[in-house]
Amino acid sequence: MTSAPPAPLRVLVADDQELVRAGFCVILEAAGFAVAGEAADGAAAVALAASERPDVVLMDVRMPVMDGLEATRRIAASGADAPKVVILTTFDLDDYVYEALRAGASGFLLKDAPRADLATAIRVAAAGDALLAPSVT
Structure with a gap:
């Protein structure tokens, strides 16, 4: 008997x-x-993360209503089974990296990263590991 694919x-x-x-x-x-799901601001991301329970949230930093750092903080604090968060931004400012990690993000990628890096970051975060873009480190 074969098992279903994951x-x-x-x-x-x-x-x-x-x-x-x-x-x-x-x-x-x-x-x-x-x-x-898709969210256009941090507050919507927090609500969708709670209702949809994704494995990983790709989170922009600069958004209206609630920025991605505060949204990440709230998602990471939502319990032991909270989704992992990978921050995506066009800005490689050190402050964002430190804030994102302090907020509980599992990864930080720049939006100009190759698509293979995005897929890898999602898999790494979902597995419980951390990932930083090479340009950031």
Whole structure:
């Protein structure tokens, strides 16, 4: 008797730019991930993370209503089975990296990273490990 293949990792995409979210969703689905939802601000990301329980949240830093760092803090504090958060940003400022890690993020990638790095970051975070973009370290 053969066992069923493992379910794909579920990923929530949080970014205030619709085209950016759509691009990430296409990349994720092509890489075999399931998109658990999309959020246009940090507050929506926190709510969707609670209701959809994704494995990983891709989180932009600069968003309206609630920024990605505060949203990450709230998601990371939501319990032992909280989704892992990978911060995605166009800004490689040291303060963001430190704040993201303090907030409980499992990874930090720049938006100009190759798509293979994005897939790797999601898998690494879902496995409980941490990942920082080489340009950041």
